[in-house]
Amino acid sequence: MKMNNYHLLILFSVLLLGCGEKETKKEGFSVERQKSATEQKVDVPETNTVKASERIELSNKGVGPIQSVVLNAEIDQAMAAEGKAVYDQMCLACHRVGKKFIGPPPNNILQRRSPEWVMNMILNPDAMVKEDPLAKDLLQEFNGSPMANQSLTEVQARAVLEYFRTL
Amino acid sequence: MKKLNYFIMTIIGFTALLSSCNNQGKGASSGALASSAAEKVYVAPGEHDEFYAFISGGFSGQLSVYGLPSGRLFKVIPVFSQDAEKAWGYNEETKPMLNTSHGFVPWDDAHHPDISQTNGELDGRYVFINGNNTPRIAKVDLSVFETTEIIEIPNSAGNHSSAFVTENTEYVVAGTRFSVPVPQRDMPINEYKGNFKGALSFLSVNPDDGRMNIEFQLLMPGFDYDLSHPGRGNSHGWFFFTTYNTEEANSLLEVNASQNDKDFIAAVNWKKIEEYVKGGGGTKMPANYAHNVYDDNTHTATSTMKKEVLVVNPVDVPGAIFYLPTPKSPHGCDVDPTGEYIVGAGKLSADLTVHSFTKMLNAIENKKFDGEAYGIPILKFEDVLAGTVSSGGLGPLHTEFDAAGNAYTTFFISSEVVKWKVGSWEVVDRQPCFYSVGHLMVPGGNSRKPFGKYLVAMNKITKDRYLPTGPEVTQSAQLYDITGEKMELLLDFPTIGEPHYAAGIAADIIKERSRKIFNLTDNKHKYATTSDADVKVERNGKEVHVYMTTIRSHFNPDNIEGIKVGDKVYFHVTNLEQDYDVPHGVSIIGANTSELLIMPGQTETFVWEPKQVGVWPFYCTDFCSALHQEMQGYVRVSPENSNIGLSWSLGE
Numbered sequence: 001m002k003m004n005n006y007h008l009l010i011l012f013s014v015l016l017l018g019c020g021e022k023e024t025k026k027e028g029f030s031v032e033r034q035k036s037a038t039e040q041k042v043d044v045p046e047t048n049t050v051k052a053s054e055r056i057e058l059s060n061k062g063v064g065p066i067q068s069v070v071l072n073a074e075i076d077q078a079m080a081a082e083g084k085a086v087y088d089q090m091c092l093a094c095h096r097v098g099k100k101f102i103g104p105p106p107n108n109i110l111q112r113r114s115p116e117w118v119m120n121m122i123l124n125p126d127a128m129v130k131e132d133p134l135a136k137d138l139l140q141e142f143n144g145s146p147m148a149n150q151s152l153t154e155v156q157a158r159a160v161l162e163y164f165r166t167l
Numbered sequence: 168m169k170k171l172n173y174f175i176m177t178i179i180g181f182t183a184l185l186s187s188c189n190n191q192g193k194g195a196s197s198g199a200l201a202s203s204a205a206e207k208v209y210v211a212p213g214e215h216d217e218f219y220a221f222i223s224g225g226f227s228g229q230l231s232v233y234g235l236p237s238g239r240l241f242k243v244i245p246v247f248s249q250d251a252e253k254a255w256g257y258n259e260e261t262k263p264m265l266n267t268s269h270g271f272v273p274w275d276d277a278h279h280p281d282i283s284q285t286n287g288e289l290d291g292r293y294v295f296i297n298g299n300n301t302p303r304i305a306k307v308d309l310s311v312f313e314t315t316e317i318i319e320i321p322n323s324a325g326n327h328s329s330a331f332v333t334e335n336t337e338y339v340v341a342g343t344r345f346s347v348p349v350p351q352r353d354m355p356i357n358e359y360k361g362n363f364k365g366a367l368s369f370l371s372v373n374p375d376d377g378r379m380n381i382e383f384q385l386l387m388p389g390f391d392y393d394l395s396h397p398g399r400g401n402s403h404g405w406f407f408f409t410t411y412n413t414e415e416a417n418s419l420l421e422v423n424a425s426q427n428d429k430d431f432i433a434a435v436n437w438k439k440i441e442e443y444v445k446g447g448g449g450t451k452m453p454a455n456y457a458h459n460v461y462d463d464n465t466h467t468a469t470s471t472m473k474k475e476v477l478v479v480n481p482v483d484v485p486g487a488i489f490y491l492p493t494p495k496s497p498h499g500c501d502v503d504p505t506g507e508y509i510v511g512a513g514k515l516s517a518d519l520t521v522h523s524f525t526k527m528l529n530a531i532e533n534k535k536f537d538g539e540a541y542g543i544p545i546l547k548f549e550d551v552l553a554g555t556v557s558s559g560g561l562g563p564l565h566t567e568f569d570a571a572g573n574a575y576t577t578f579f580i581s582s583e584v585v586k587w588k589v590g591s592w593e594v595v596d597r598q599p600c601f602y603s604v605g606h607l608m609v610p611g612g613n614s615r616k617p618f619g620k621y622l623v624a625m626n627k628i629t630k631d632r633y634l635p636t637g638p639e640v641t642q643s644a645q646l647y648d649i650t651g652e653k654m655e656l657l658l659d660f661p662t663i664g665e666p667h668y669a670a671g672i673a674a675d676i677i678k679e680r681s682r683k684i685f686n687l688t689d690n691k692h693k694y695a696t697t698s699d700a701d702v703k704v705e706r707n708g709k710e711v712h713v714y715m716t717t718i719r720s721h722f723n724p725d726n727i728e729g730i731k732v733g734d735k736v737y738f739h740v741t742n743l744e745q746d747y748d749v750p751h752g753v754s755i756i757g758a759n760t761s762e763l764l765i766m767p768g769q770t771e772t773f774v775w776e777p778k779q780v781g782v783w784p785f786y787c788t789d790f791c792s793a794l795h796q797e798m799q800g801y802v803r804v805s806p807e808n809s810n811i812g813l814s815w816s817l818g819e
Contacts, residue, residue, distance in 0.1 A: 089687055092699040093718040093743050101818065102721065144793045148719055151684065151745040 052137035053104045056112050063131045064120030065154065071115055075165050083156075083163030090150040091160070097167055102145050104138070107167035115161055122157040125149050204657045207648060210237040215678070218610050218671050220623060221280045221294050221307075222644065225665025228275045230296055230307060235610070235621055235671060236646055238660030246305045246314045247275030247298045251761035255314075258763055259737070259772040260692075261461065263470035267301050267319050268455045276300045279330055279394075279668040280307075283372070287334035287399045287615030291676035293377055295330040295339045302326030304341050304370060306377060310680050311463060318379050319456040321476050322349045322366040322386070328395040328408050328500075332372075334615065338437065339379065340397070341368040342408050346389035346415075349478075350452065359417035361541075363389035366478075367408060369437060378460070383444045383477045385435065385488070388541040389415050391424070392433070393498055394565075399615050400506030402524040404438035407509050411496035413540070424496065425515060429548065431490035431540070432500055432511050434527060439487040440479060449479045464691045466769050482542035489531060490540055492548040493520050499565035499606075503574065503589050504615050508553055512563035512576065519563050519576060521592065523553035554592040558585045564605060565668075567612030569619035569649055575612075577604040577624060584624055584647065586654060598654045600645060602628040609649065610671030618673055622647040622654065625666035632659055642666055683747040685768030692770035694739035699723055704815045711736045711813070717751040717765065718743040719792040721817065722785070725800030729813035732777055732806060738763075738785075741770040752788030755802065762788045777804040 061067070087095075087106075094102035109118060121128050121135060125147035128135040139146065152160070210216055216234030224231055228248030232241045249256035249265070256265045256273055265271055275298030283293040294307040302320035307313065320326055320341045328342030346363040348354055354362070365387040370379045390410040398405035413430045416423030443449070454476040461468040481488045495513030497520070502509055509522040529535075530550040537547045562580030568589070569575070576585050582603050586596040604626050610618040624645045633641060641661035648655040687697050696702055696714040702723045705712045711734050716723045722740075730736060742751050744767040754762040755775050763771040777783065787798035805811045 088698040088700055090743070090745065093716055093721075093723060146719060146792055148744055148749070149746040150743075 052134060052141045053100075054112070055134065055137075057117070057134055058112075058114050060132070060134060061114055061116035062120035062124075062135065063127050064124030066116045066119040066123065066157075069115040069119060069158070069161070071165070076162055077166075079159050079162040080166045081163075083159035083161065086152065086156045087160050087163055090152060090156075094145075094148070103142055103147060106164045109164050118161055118164065119154070119157045121147060122150075122152055122160060123154065204648075204655065208236040208238065208646065208658045210234065210239070216674060218618070218621065219674050219677055220608065220610070220644075220669050220671045221282070222608075222623075222625070222662055222669040223277050223280050223296060223665075223667045224663045225278065225642075225667050226276050227664025228277050228298070229663065230277060230280055230294065231663045232312065233644075233660070234674075235623070236657065238644070238646060238658050240663075242312060243663060244307055244312055244314065246296060246307065247272075247277055247303065247317075249273040249761075252764065254761045254763050254771060254773070257761035257773070259774065260467045260770075263468040264314065264317055264459045264461060266457045266459055266470040267303070268321070268457060268472070269301060272301045274300075275303060277305075277664075277667075278327060280670045281331050281339075281613070282670045282672055283336040283377075284332055284334050284614055285336065287403070289611050289614050289616075289670075289672045289676065290336075291672055291680070293336075293372075294670060295332060297326045297329035297341060299326050299344070302341065302343070304330045304339055304379065306339075306372075306379060308377070308463075309677050310682050312681070313461070313463075315461045315463070316377070316379055317457075317459045318370065318381065319458070320366070320368050320381070321454040321456040322347070322351075322364070322384055322452075322478070323368065325391075328367075328392040331395055331397060331406075331613075333397045333406070333437070334399050334403050336372045336374075338382070338406075339370045339372060340395055340406055341370060342392040342395055343367070344391050344393060346391065349386055350454075356417050359389060360415040361389070363415070365390055365392050365410075367392060367406075367433075367435065369440075379458075381456075381473075381476055383440060383449055383479050385440065385479050385481055387433065387481060387488075388543065390430070394500045396500050396502045396509075396613060398502055398506050398524065399504070402502065402506040402509075404436060405524075406435045406437050407491075407500050407502065408433040408435065409493065409497040409500040409511060410490075411498075429492040429494050430496055431545070432493045432497065432509060432522065433543075434489045434491055434509075436487045440484055443484045443487070444477060444479065448483065449477045451475050452478045462691075463685065464689050466685070466690065466692045466695075466771065486531070488543050489527070490543055490545040491522050491527065491551050492537065492545060493522070494518070499563070499576075501566040501568075501613065504568050504570070504617060506615075508589060510566045510574065510576075512565060514562055514564055514579070516563065517557070517559065517561055519556035519558070519566070519587075521553045521556065522551045526553065527551045554590075556585075556587050556592045556594065558587065558594045558597070560585050560597070565607060567607055567609040567622075568617050569609055569612065570617045571619065573649075575607060575609060575622055575649070575654075577607045579603055579605065579627075584622065584654065586649075596653050598647065598656060600624045600626055601632050601643075601659065602626055602630065604645075605666070606668045608669040608671055610673065612671075618671070620648075620650055621671070622649045623669055623671065625662070625669065627665070629661075633661065644669075683767075684745055685766060687741075687743065687745060687768045690741065690768055690770060692739075692741070694737070694772060695770040696739070696741045697743070699743070702815070702817075704729075704813050706813055709734050713738045713815075715740045716743050717741070717753065717787070717798075719749065720787070720794035720798040722753070722787075722798065722800045723817045724815035725817050726803075726819075727801070727813075727815045728803040728805075729811050730777060730802055730804050731809055732780060732804060734777060736775045736777065736802075737772055738775065739770060739772045740765055742767050744768070749791060750789050751791055751798075753785060754788055755785035756783045764789060777802070780804055780806055 245255035325344035327344035560578035
């Protein structure tokens with residue numbers, strides 16, 4: 001019986017919420033307007049926590065085959081060019097430079113992530129979103145859209161990382 | 168409430184217990200056996216079967232892939248029939264695969280799968296299968312489990328004694344069941360006798376890429392060539408074909424083709440004919456037949472019409488072809504693993520006739536002939552006969568072998584499998600089939616090295632064996648354990664279409680080579696979009712080409728405007744995924760064709776001809792991720808005279 005009361009309470013709340021929504025809709029039929037209204041509401045509580053995409057975790061190496069990456073002071077331009085070619089084919093559908101798209105943008109990524117973490121995210125996304133707390137939060141932040149495993153080789157992933165350094 | 172639930176659960180529990188008691192009571196005598204049979208076919212969740220079985224779909228036109236011993240269906244590979252599920256014969260890429268000299272033929276009757284061999288052992292590279300109605304041979308590549316080549320057979324009709332391979336896959340053989348005028352011409356049907364021909368075609372298989380080519384056709388007397396098998400071991404280099412209707416009747420064959428006491432097994436020394444042809448023998452004859460090849464890099468098939476075929480008149484190659492008298496319209500023509508014995512299953516007889524290859528060679532050498540048929544010597548029956556298997560069964564059809572010197576023959580009329588010993592011809596066991604068994608299969612049972620262990624009998628009638636499904640009920644396969652002296656029936660399972668024949672092989676030989684994805688970097692499709700940067704829409708008159716990509720979980724572009732009524736819109740969709748088991752599907756409202764089902768790294772194309780002004784959605788048809796339901800887009804269709812230009816976008 002207790003359970004039933006609880007359910008009724010939820011039902012009522014849903015009904016109430018539904019009514020509320022209907023009222024805002026009456027203000028106008030434009031979908032855009034309504035969207036911006038909800039976004040503003042969400043912004044208030046989010047000031048408490050830093051978004052996963054904006055967190056800085058330079059000591060987290062992630063989960064996967066890459067234990068250590070040494071970056072030379074100078075960018076290897078040939079490797080970066082190869083990396084761009086791989087990126088354009090394998091990554092561009094979801095990651096755009098300078099713009100949040102399906103996933104986060106790759107520019108300045110090394111200011112927020114370790115090179116190992118980046119490569120592990122490319123090479124081992126299935127395990128990363130299960131075992132790495134940051135990757136898990138990113139999945140949430142990006143709407144549950146999974147990072148696809150594009151079956152890159154380690155060499156290709158390294159080249160993509162070098163390309164990221166040029167952005 | 169809880170109490171009531173508990174009460175109901177208790178009652179259900181009791182009922183279950185009671186009914187299970189009842190079942191055990193009824194089947195008391197077979198109870199223990201049934202439980203051990205269940206264990207033998209049980210493949211635990213997540214475990215793999217020991218064998219693949221490729222079972223022909225008969226009038227479905229397709230090839231099904233089952234696991235043994237579980238009887239689980241893994242895939243139906245489209246071969247000769249359109250398959251909307253996989254867009255086979257519907258998308259622009261695979262339509263050419265079903266092209267023939269008669270135009271686009273969307274169906275056939277798929278009969279006899281056979282796995283490629285090396286040194287007489289199954290190597291698991293390809294399965295060949297024949298289309299019986301509009302004569303064709305197809306090749307299924309077992310790295311992708313897809314049909315990658317189909318070749319039409321000219322001068323043939325009812326391509327039934329096919330598609331069997333020699334022991335190094337030198338040739339795939341396609342023999343005609345119906346004899347016809349060669350070349351085809353307008354003539355009275357009743358002038359069949361002496362004028363019609365039966366073409367036996369030998370298709371070479373390129374050892375590197377598997378490409379098939381009709382090397383030569385033997386234009387044999389106008390009999391019906393029913394089934395065939397190659398020699399192996401000592402008899403490698405020969406091929407054996409059963410014949411019936413040696414009466415050359417052209418009507419009421421049910422009676423008229425059963426007059427002769429004996430028909431023939433034709434023994435063909437193909438090595439001799441190969442030499443003859445390589446030396447310039449044979450005649451190039453005008454022909455018209457389709458050769459269709461699917462390329463896994465362009466993801467596209469091409470169809471080429473061939474205009475010539477090399478024909479050989481058997482009397483021009485003396486010593487290459489002989490007839491072995493065999494009683495009663497023989498069906499199966501099966502060679503034992505040693506290559507010494509050729510078993511003819513006289514389907515209107517009770518007995519099996521076994522010929523000896525060694526005796527045949529002696530009879531040829533000593534010219535022990537019993538006349539000739541259209542210039543082809545007939546060997547004396549007694550001089551080639553090795554033995555007769557008298558089983559008491561009726562209607563023997565087909566025989567396969569295990570690795571321990573046993574043979575297994577199906578009997579259609581008496582509906583049973585009979586086990587007998589090769590050499591002593593002694594019958595050692597018989598088990599009933601449910602019902603009316605046609606062919607059977609032992610994994611590797613038509614090679615030098617049978618795997619043995621199981622036997623699959625393929626039944627035409629199932630009547631009361633399963634829950635009824637209206638007037639049309641399934642045909643079936645029955646699995647027997649053949650490791651003991653007695654065969655033990657383990658399992659019945661339904662099949663697709665009509666299972667005419669099957670080929671089985673140890674899973675280990677194939678599964679490691681099974682591809683998981685197509686590499687995007689190898690995608691050479693003419694309309695591929697292998698980078699999202701290249702997405703575009705182009706107009707060429709009334710033709711519009713959409714270069715689209717998909718990845719979890721969006722199409723790019725997903726908003727398209729500027730399409731007009733009367734346009735022919737080609738959606739060329741590339742799946743950018745590079746991970747195993749992430750296909751995407753797509754279709755749009757009102758498309759007069761099937762969906763696409765695009766594997767990772769692949770490009771496929773469907774055509775849409777919008778007929779109505781409006782904004783029409785398209786969406787992903789294969790569940791791909793948690794955001795699959797969001798994977799959708801719109802095409803705006805304007806009136807024919809509209810001046811809205813093409814535009815496309817994603818996320819803008």
